[in-house]
Amino acid sequence: xxxxxxxxxxxxxxxxxxxxxxxxxxxxxxxxxxxxxxxxxxxxxxxxxxxxxxxxxxxxxxxxxxxxxxxxxxxxxxxxxxxxxxxxxxxxxxxxxxxxxxxxxxxxxxxxxxxxxxxxxxxxxxxxxxxxxxxxxxxxxxxxxxxxxxxxxxxxxxxxxxxxxxxxxxxxxxxxxxxxxxxxxxxxxxxxxxxxxxxxxxxxxxxxxxxxxxxxxxxxxxxxxxxxxxxxxxxxxxxxxxxxxxxxxxxxxxxxxxxxxxxxxxxxxxxxxxxxxxxxxxxxxxxxxxxxxxxxxxxxxxxxxxxxxxxxxxxx
Amino acid sequence: xxxxxxxxxxxxxxxxxxxxxxxxxxxxxxxxxxxxxxxxxxxxxxxxxxxxxxxxxxxxxxxxxxxxxxxxxxxxxxxxxxxxxxxxxxxxxxxxxxxxxxxxxxxxxxxxxxxxxxxxxxxxxxxxxxxxxxxxxxxxxxxxxxxxxxxxxxxxxxxxxxxxxxxxxxxxxxxxxxxxxxxxxxxxxxxxxxxxxxxxxxxxxxxxxxxxxxxxxxxxxxxxxxxxxxxxxxxxxxxxxxxxxxxxxxxxxxxxxxxxxxxxxxxxxxxxxxxxxxxxxxxxxxxxxxxxxxxxxxxxxxxxxxxxxxxxxxxxxxxxxxxxxxxxxxx
Numbered sequence: 001x002x003x004x005x006x007x008x009x010x011x012x013x014x015x016x017x018x019x020x021x022x023x024x025x026x027x028x029x030x031x032x033x034x035x036x037x038x039x040x041x042x043x044x045x046x047x048x049x050x051x052x053x054x055x056x057x058x059x060x061x062x063x064x065x066x067x068x069x070x071x072x073x074x075x076x077x078x079x080x081x082x083x084x085x086x087x088x089x090x091x092x093x094x095x096x097x098x099x100x101x102x103x104x105x106x107x108x109x110x111x112x113x114x115x116x117x118x119x120x121x122x123x124x125x126x127x128x129x130x131x132x133x134x135x136x137x138x139x140x141x142x143x144x145x146x147x148x149x150x151x152x153x154x155x156x157x158x159x160x161x162x163x164x165x166x167x168x169x170x171x172x173x174x175x176x177x178x179x180x181x182x183x184x185x186x187x188x189x190x191x192x193x194x195x196x197x198x199x200x201x202x203x204x205x206x207x208x209x210x211x212x213x214x215x216x217x218x219x220x221x222x223x224x225x226x227x228x229x230x231x232x233x234x235x236x237x238x239x240x241x242x243x244x245x246x247x248x249x250x251x252x253x254x255x256x257x258x259x260x261x262x263x264x265x266x267x268x269x270x271x272x273x274x275x276x277x278x279x280x281x282x283x284x285x286x287x288x289x290x291x292x293x294x295x296x297x298x299x300x301x302x303x304x305x306x307x308x309x310x311x312x313x314x315x316x
Numbered sequence: 317x318x319x320x321x322x323x324x325x326x327x328x329x330x331x332x333x334x335x336x337x338x339x340x341x342x343x344x345x346x347x348x349x350x351x352x353x354x355x356x357x358x359x360x361x362x363x364x365x366x367x368x369x370x371x372x373x374x375x376x377x378x379x380x381x382x383x384x385x386x387x388x389x390x391x392x393x394x395x396x397x398x399x400x401x402x403x404x405x406x407x408x409x410x411x412x413x414x415x416x417x418x419x420x421x422x423x424x425x426x427x428x429x430x431x432x433x434x435x436x437x438x439x440x441x442x443x444x445x446x447x448x449x450x451x452x453x454x455x456x457x458x459x460x461x462x463x464x465x466x467x468x469x470x471x472x473x474x475x476x477x478x479x480x481x482x483x484x485x486x487x488x489x490x491x492x493x494x495x496x497x498x499x500x501x502x503x504x505x506x507x508x509x510x511x512x513x514x515x516x517x518x519x520x521x522x523x524x525x526x527x528x529x530x531x532x533x534x535x536x537x538x539x540x541x542x543x544x545x546x547x548x549x550x551x552x553x554x555x556x557x558x559x560x561x562x563x564x565x566x567x568x569x570x571x572x573x574x575x576x577x578x579x580x581x582x583x584x585x586x587x588x589x590x591x592x593x594x595x596x597x598x599x600x601x602x603x604x605x606x607x608x609x610x611x612x613x614x615x616x617x618x619x620x621x622x623x624x625x626x627x628x629x630x631x632x633x634x635x636x637x638x639x640x641x642x643x644x645x646x647x
Binding site: 255264 | 572578
């Protein structure tokens with residue numbers, strides 16, 4: 001289980017400090033795929049960086065900590081400070097831009113064995129890598145190529161293979177298929193689902209595509225303006241959303257064969273620089289009343305396992 | 317009837333590599349589109365990356381010269397041998413909108429300067445008239461001139477900025493707007509506002525759109541015609557609603573099958589060759605044959621020609637008639 005305890009992540013800029021993730025208290029169960037959705041700037045990628053422990057300037061963790069549910073070599077609890085020692089082995093990261101994540105002047109097999117303690121048995125590890133790549137139905141020759149020789153889809157598959165080679169407990173995927181076509185996207189998501197079922201990893205999957213979330217995830221976290229607004233089982237979040245933002249997000253998308261007029265959500269998310277009082281969605285919300293503008297709603301469990309931060313969750 | 321858009325055997329070949337390892341890529345390969353209508357229409361162009369959608373848009377926008385063939389928009393030839401419209405005349409008929417509104421505007425120049433420049437230059441208006449035209453265009457996308465004047469791109473959200481770039485394109489009252497992935501950088505909650513704006517501009521301004529996208533759901537929602545492209549060729553072209561509800565070409569079927577829906581889960585089957593994209597440029601015969609479940613010997617040797625089906629669509633597949641028959645039997 002991954003436990004987020006009151007996470008506040010701050011970016012330091014010339015204008016001052018801004019909280020990109022503002023007070024997140026959540027528990028993600030193990031062995032499930034957890035989808036994180038929201039618009040750009042809502043803090044979903046920042047949350048992944050915090051969980052990955054990639055806290056380099058200008059990002060810093062102002063308060064809170066992450067409990068990963070496993071202990072380090074000396075039996076001590078792992079926190080965001082020492083999670084770096086477990087990168088790739090227990091926690092791995094699949095980025096969006098595979099072209100800029102792979103070194104363009106090295107063959108992919110060199111990048112596969114580019115970690116400490118590999119000098120003696122490079123050949124053996126390479127053989128294992130080949131075996132593993134083959135078990136994912138990818139051509140083993142692909143790892144002999146340079147990144148530019150592969151298509152975007154194949155590169156992204158290699159990134160998935162790299163991220164899962166050590167069977168990590170936690171996989172963080174930040175929009176891994178956004179730059180790809182639907183056909184390739186489907187096959188990569190299928191690959192990820194197969195791996196998850198075999199190894200039982202916990203996947204935190206960030207995407208802005210609600211369709212992808214519906215296909216892939218067991219649990220959903222919806223974020224809006226640095227806050228969590230809804231968290232629950234995917235079926236419940238899609239079927240009976242308890243936050244008006246989630247409802248507008250799923251309802252606004254057109255589907256093929258349905259000729260209904262769809263309306264977008266008017267307005268824009270608030271600037272995180274402003275003093276935000278009350279519910280952050282209130283200005284765009286059709287249900288907003290006086291209480292929403294004055295009092296900030298807490299993330300409350302309305303139904304078993306289904307959380308929502310809305311004063312009017314029963315009316316959605 | 318007015319010819320809204322017509323391309324006749326349009327080709328564009330890019331050459332890559334050096335003296336020895338030179339490869340030719342047919343970014344456009346015998347593209348034939350023909351849309352005639354008296355009403356404004358929205359034509360969608362869909363396909364995966366590298367299918368030639370953007371190249372076709374660039375050829376129509378006169379940013380790229382075609383290797384051969386011609387393109388005609390509203391009865392005026394815009395590309396190919398013999399086309400020579402004056403720049404102002406051309407830009408007052410066809411206007412572009414680009415994918416990323418943050419890259420379309422400079423960070424060091426206020427966005428209203430772009431609007432003024434378009435109004436002054438293409439409409440050749442005095443400063444006062446220009447302002448009225450800008451105000452009018454901004455009002456039609458739901459913005460006010462006072463809110464835009466003197467502001468820079470970082471002071472707007474992506475959705476607002478994309479509206480401003482649509483307003484800019486509207487100032488010369490063009491007959492056609494070419495929109496290259498206009499909503500792919502916009503958040504889901506704001507995306508439908510832009511898409512609905514296209515529909516209302518089509519009614520109010522009589523503007524036709526060439527809407528380039530890889531999102532089939534929004535293409536279904538807005539378009540009258542759709543052209544599905546694969547590796548530089550058209551594979552299926554015709555009425556959007558009927559193609560997207562009853563696809564005939566195996567590639568269109570594969571595309572529709574791969575969409576991540578929010579009401580039906582994928583079948584968890586093992587995938588075959590259909591999802592493996594190859595990086596090859598030289599093709600004889602049908603370009604889709606390596607991924608096609610129907611492929612036979614004829615696909616290797618012969619390029620499929622357009623087969624016109626009763627509902628008016630063109631399908632570039634040797635087995636189009638058989639597929640249609642099978643579909644009729646099952647329904």
